[in-house]
Amino acid sequence: MTDEAATAPDLAGPRLTARGRRRPAVLDLVHLVNWTTASVLGLLALTAVLYLWDLGASGWANSFYSAAVLAGAKSWKAFLFGSFDASNFITVDKPPASLWVMDIAARLFGVNAWSILVPQALEGVAAVGILYATVRRRFGHAAGLIAGAVLALTPAAVLMFRYNNPDSLLVLLLVGSAYALTRALEGGRTRWLVLAGVLVGFGFLTKMLGAFLVLPGFAAVYLVAAPVGVRRRIVQLLAAGLSVLVSAGWWVALVTLWPAADRPYIGGSTGNSELNLIFGYNGFGRLTGNETGSVGGGGGWGPTGLLRMFNDTFGGQASWLIPAALILGASLIWLRGRAPRTDGKRAAALLWGTWLVITALVFSLAQGIIHPYYTVALAPAIGALVGIGGVELWRQRRRLAARAVLAVALAGTVLWAHALLGRSPDWLPWLGSAILVTGVATAIALLAPPMRWRWVTVALAGCALVSALAGPTTYAVDTAVTPHSGAIPSAGPAVADASGGPGGGAGLPGGAGGTTGGSGGTTGGSTGTIPAGGPGGAFPEGGAPSGIGGGLPQGGAGGNGATPPQGTLPTGTGGTLPGGGLPSGTGGSAGQAGIPSGVGAGGGGLLNSSTPSRALTALLEKDASDYRWVAATVGANDAAGYQLATGDPVMAIGGFNGTDPWPTLAVFEKLVSEHRIHYFIAAGSGGGAGVGGSAESAAITSWVESHFSTSTVGGTTLYDLTRPAASSPS
Template identity: 35%
Template sequence: MLPARGQGVHRLAGHTPAVSVTTAELAPSEPTAPPTDTSDGLSPARRWERLALALLLLGTAAAYLWNISVNAMGNSFYAAAAWSGSRDWKALLFGSLDPGNFITVDKPPVSQWVMGLSGQLFGFSSASMLAPQAIMAVGAVALVYGAVVRATVSRGAGLLAGVVLAVTPVVALMFRFNNPDAVMVLLMTAAAYCTVRALPRASLRWIVLAGVALGFAFLAKMLEGLMVLPALGLAYLIVAPTTLRTRLVHSLAALGALIVSSGWFVLLTILWPADSRPYLAGSKDNTFMDLVLGYNGFARYLGKNHMGGGSNNPFELPEGYQIPEALKQGGFGGGGFGSGPDRMFTGEIGFEISWLLPAALVAFVLVLLSRGRRPRTDLIRGSALVFGLWLVIDSALFSGMKAGMHAYYTLAVAPAIAGCVAIGAHEVWRRRAEAFGRAGGAVLILSAGIWGFVLLQRNSDWQPWLRWTILAATVIAAVGLLVLALPPATRWDRERNRATTVLLIAGVLASLAGSTAYAAATLPQSHTGGSPTVGPARPKPSGPADQFRRQISMLMGGQTDPNLVALLEQTDTEWSAAIDRSSPAAALELASRTPVLAIGGFTSADPAPTLPQFQTMVRNHEITYYLIPEVKLPDSWRVDKPADSSTPAQPNTPQGIWHPAGNKEIFDWVTAHYTATHHFGDMAVYDLTEPAH
């Protein structure tokens, strides 16, 4: 019988050796970097593990693809670009809003490539546009599963990571929607997976592939796609088992791959003649990097992104009227969430992403504490750094954003939460026979259960039994684990271990219940517009201010009166009509399936077209109609005329009618030389083919 590990001595067949070797020296220590493929020790998946993974991926696909057309065209802004890309190759390449290639959407085109190509292959429809998004969810689940399995050599932990991601409400929302966030997060997750693969052996190939993935994430949503970069770079520099010099060289190679995989498109926009490509929406000078650094970059942190005043200020009413301050505070379109350290836990953001956020932070700390004395190259701790730093850095950046913030942006940290929770749960499971594992598991479960209760309490009319069930189950599991963490009597060790196992499993399942229920409630709801929300349907406010806000929202999002649509369908010019802002132009395109020119881009602040350009297009008979919304203002909003008012009265404006024009130069020129020939609903129609007067 062999002596105890670390104490006994092996002797060679009947001889007294000259050198004694302890069992501890012969026995392999716990690997600091678990093997990365089956030939190196990651054993082939057992039958139940293969079946569980198949059920996870098929279940995700079924849930996300089921009745996906309930979201119709989702965000019409991006749907119009997908429709344009399904009709024209240049529109597909640049992400043009219209097949006439006048202006792009305000994001790079990777997402439009996917949806536009699907439309070319299968015909453009809601299903052909949204189904690729749902398939991306399956890919993201598979990647986070693979990353955690590689990190922990535990397929159970990988399955938990995949489940956590799939049942996160914002994931259930945005992977069935047509915003660029889905493809961006898929690519960010791919970069994290490649980084985890690179860590055990300081693999140049895998870290370069991570750079390639991030390059295309940049081409999906610019700087937001790179928010994970510091986490991946730091994890590799800290953990990779090679010299610091080699780690730095590898990091520079990955950075080079990122620049090449994203820079080719930037270079394309520079080399392609500006007069033969669409205007790059959101930029002030028709350059890609101005869009990156300005409108979609630092402007969001300086509070100068959406609706920045001037000619495109939606609150600039005709002279003699003033919008109530309370309605101003409600906001028309900037994603009005107060910035600060609690942003990730409050309001709609809390419902979309924060269910397991406290547990993920606890899990990250637990892994760091548990493996604090491990070698620098410890893979489990290194992988925890990948996901934990991703979560902390991105959450801090979102919390500091002052303008242009939408709750669904937090989709970018969903894989990080899944990875942290799974790796942390694996660590307490591995140490479940010890006080650390039991106490750590109790804290992990309790943090998720209590926060789930708090979130459900905010919507207390919906399934009130659920929050109390979650609270009771997680508290019981946590208290039980804390009791079991007390010094044990030897004869009860086996029973205590069994109880620990049951409590950990029950506690984790209860912790997932709130997020799962809210994700399940999200799936059947119809989500359209620029700021979709999660959870069950909620009643809409019905006060006068709310009615006016909805009217403005409809006008900003597009007026699709059937008579107006029929009128546009009969046109044969390059653009059937021109209208301020991209969102109403997109809605009209989708309704009439005709190109509509969006004046000024998304916020109407883009200098395209200029008045001379517009006049030339009218003279060349490239546009048939000019459309302008008409809003009846409440009499209660009338104020005395300011003595020193410098706001010019809008021409041809009847008393109490507001024309929220973005480009007032074009509006003034059209209304001075043409007469409205039709009024459909809240839209005035000017026929630009009639002789000017």
């Protein structure tokens, strides 16, 4: 045996403690594990479980976007423009970036609930991971973990990352942009700043001007804190601005320059113009309430004001830790007040602080369309500020001022959690008191000077985190185990007094067409019911808007009824469109895919899709290949249910709200005369009743009723457009 072998340690031998005793094998394993890596992977794994668990229970979720995914999976033109139907009649009222992700998944795995919803869940996991990486660069592992956990557990984030609205991709892109900006601030490198601009630009292609709310803060932080000269900073910001313009503008330019006669109508616009959509319905109209075609502008979406994010409608979605985020973020800026201009920690606090404050102010003061789930855009900034501020003050807890700020932030958080939980008094009634007692006791303990026993420090930190996160965590779990559907979902349990716009117990602005029941009652129009205050929302006092006669089917969350059984997507082909300014394109074909075939009966209305009976579905599928559209109906949500049930294009007259001025009566008459449309289905939502909206849909409905024979199939009234009524006018 060599000397080296004789003196080499016995790696397989027993480990001994300081007293010469054999150490338990489990402790050997503990020392071998890289706990930093393990904790990050654990955070991402638990986030994935939360976002993916029983995901298919929500079925088509937002059927409006699911129908557009079906179209994009069948037609590349529909993919490019974000068309609602494969025959390219009209687009959805948003840019198509979020649809592109789902379209690709649907082409790879078929059109079904999982292929549509899983991309958003994975976007959520990625957003949590990138936020962790961003915060960790300046503040360390613990701060990154806290930031990621807060984002993952924000109820609105759980809702959106389990849903097919555009907000999930928007959050991912903006968090990625914040990471790129953080890298740019470290070394003053132009390429990172340009990347930040590109990601914001693609955020614009996801949800238009909503992506630009972070730009003022991002630009100001770089101008103040970048480690390069002022002239170079200005040039770099101009380059970043150009990258935003190019990445956001290429698709807008393509749509604008494409001949209008050979593309779909731009849904949500009043003149078939993407620029009109950008600056009107999806732009400044959201701030002023002057949104032509909307059903609730001009103050109809609830009271505005600085405390809007804390009211009954919005509070439970994302506001749990806003007070703590503001306190901790401001304290960190104060602590770094004498640091050099380029101080990275102060720059980070300003980056996330401006994101939170500007976005929250816009949401709070906007008079146009706003929904509670929009607050998911606040979640990354809240998580980052809580993580960086909390950890920095914890490291300085030997100072009384730092301990006092931590105690105040925790006490404010648990008091606010108690208030939020009190808005749902029948849901876990013990939880609010438990959080309050534990949190206040921990806040008092935080005021004491640090002790030398490590276990006391760990226990104190653990109690603080549990107290702060218990409220949003229970809301998050409730959101994950509850199926959601419809156009305006809401996170968490029902809140008794929520009001101020549709969704989550909020409701549509007042008007004729229904009355509000009491607690646990129902809200009805001329047809159908919707649970008052349930997850899908209820109409506030005054009922549905004029022209919306109910038509909302009974059901669970979202009022969308039971999830239909799985069926088979039939194949179908499109024809060609006539000239005269009507869009053209081919429908393509679809293979076999499991999609709900629809059960029950009845039109969907403004907020929820229709649920056609099997008899009606079979009738629409018959001879479907002979027509460009198997049916036409007013409003995209009505059309979505029929389109998803049959797999064939259905014309959404008037777009999402039924208020877009397309098609005109003359164009519709021409299509009918050329046998492009088989049936007209009487809509549950009326039409032409929006704020300043077009009356074309009402004119079309009146013309059909007076010229064609009617029949009722599975409880739904429809007109065969190939069979004029015997007594119809010539």
